[in-house]
Amino acid sequence: MRHELPVGALSSISVRIALCHPLDYNLRVPGRLHHNCEQTQQTMSDTENISKKSHRWQTAKGLAAIALVVGFMIALSRMFLAALPDVTEMSATFSTQAAFLKRISLPPGFQINLYAADLGRARGMVLTPKGDIIVASPGTELKLVKADSSGRGRTDGVETLMDRMRSPHGLLLDGDWLYIAETGRVIRIRYDAEKGQVVGEREVMVDGIPTGDGYWSRSINKGPDGWFYVSIGASCDACVEDHPWRASMIRFLPGEKPEIYATGLRNTIGFDWHPQTGALYGVDMGRNRLGNDIPPDEVNVIVKDGFYGWPYIHGDDIPDPDLGARGAERASEARKPVFNLGAHVSPMAIRFLCHSKAPGYGSAALVTQHGSWNRRERVGFNVVSLHWNDDGSITQKIFLTGFDALNEVSGRPLDIVEAGDGTLYIGDDFSGVIWRVAYQSPSS
Helix, strand or coil: CEEECCCCCCCCCCCCCCCCCCCCCEEEECCEEECCHHHHHHCCCHHHCCCHHHHHHHHHHHHHHHHHHHHHHHHHHHHHHHHCCCHHHHHHHHCCHHHHHCCCECCCCEEEEEEECCCCCCCCEEECCCCCEEEECCCCCEEEECCCCCCCCCCCCEEEEECCCCCCCEEEEECCEEEEECCCEEEEEEEECCCCEEEEEEEEEEECCCCCCCCCCEEEEECCCCCEEEEECCCCCCCCCCCCCCCEEEEECCCCCCEEEEECCCCCCEEEECCCCCCEEEEECCCCCCCCCCCCCEEEECCCCEECCCCCEECCCEECCCCCCCCHHHHHHECCCCEECCCCCCEEEEEECCCCCCCCCCCCEEEEECCCCCCCCCCCCEEEEEEECCCCCEEEEEEEECCCHHHCCCCCEEEEEECCCCCEEEEECCCCEEEEEEECCCCC
16 A cells, blocks of 8 residues: 655654554655655655654654543543443343343242343333234334244234324224324224234324323223223423313213313323222322422322322322412312322333232232432332232232342333233333243242
8 A cells, every 4th residue: 555645744754653563554755665664764865864862752752642542532432331321231131131131030930031122112012812912102103013823932023013103102902993092192993903904094083182292191991881091191290281181081982072081190101990899090100309209109099070189289188399389279179099109110000910820919900110210219110019908908019120230220111911821011111122921830
């Protein structure tokens, strides 16, 4: 390789440093041709001749400059890597799943494995009669996670079921109708479970759901009374809403106008009906910026025309420091939670178990805790189980934990579906995966 050096570009052509030595640099200087570093030094013109002392000084300066640049790049690289989200560590861990699973803890008899990956920010899920799982993406798609036909504990593959969506989250299968709760509306479309395909055109069931600032996720479920229920989060941390549907739950029947069912629910993404009593339970997120330990996230029994306190009252009749005085007359109306979760754990789903074979988990509920984002010490990032005692009280137990082990966040559980054999599928929108959790009796 030849490098052309213009006349006067260098006051010295003596360039013998460690980086030059192993390469055969051919340098062309006006009037003379030099084949390598040693030959260049031997044939220097009188006008270009410099002392060895000067040469060493120039070389030292060059090496020092190189060392400075290299040191700066190393420091910059370390700063960049330190700033990367923990998901980079998680991506590497998935290639060695066994090492990651050592962090996970489950009750005796339960086993976990990675069922599906590369799902993006997997949100709401629904299980089809064939065993496939439909997963909502917060962008524009629904994905179809195909059932495991070989019994190896992993999906047969993932494909796009629908696109051109408007930030879907909540999903519900009612017969051959697939209901989809988007940010600003609820639609439905025919679904062929055997073929794993949607059929026909989309029908708008509810329109005009408020969009914009605040919580965008809309959840949908069908109650034992035949009504379809939709939760709509608040537009702010703490404010008096302009739209009556904000921070509420509405319900509708196909072809009829929706009605407000309950209010004062800041962000009740997860709700489900107790399989024995038929009572509707929902998990609600408390507001932020009041400290590490208040207000609590809540478990509520949601009834028609019930008011649940937000934005005036939190937890067990705790007045909001900003808006409590404005809503003092409503304090007596606010229904108290039946159970207080920890502050900032961010409950996302509650799912009553109907097919569990594990002792003590019949009719228990699992609650996914997405995890805190603004607390001094992180909390959540797990799944807890709620157990109803004979006196009606609730006991909480840790079910699935380890996503915040070793001071690193490696997962954020979001939604749960249960198969007919009791197998659980837990979506994780942080790492874009679905975990499969199955029970096997320790004695078997």
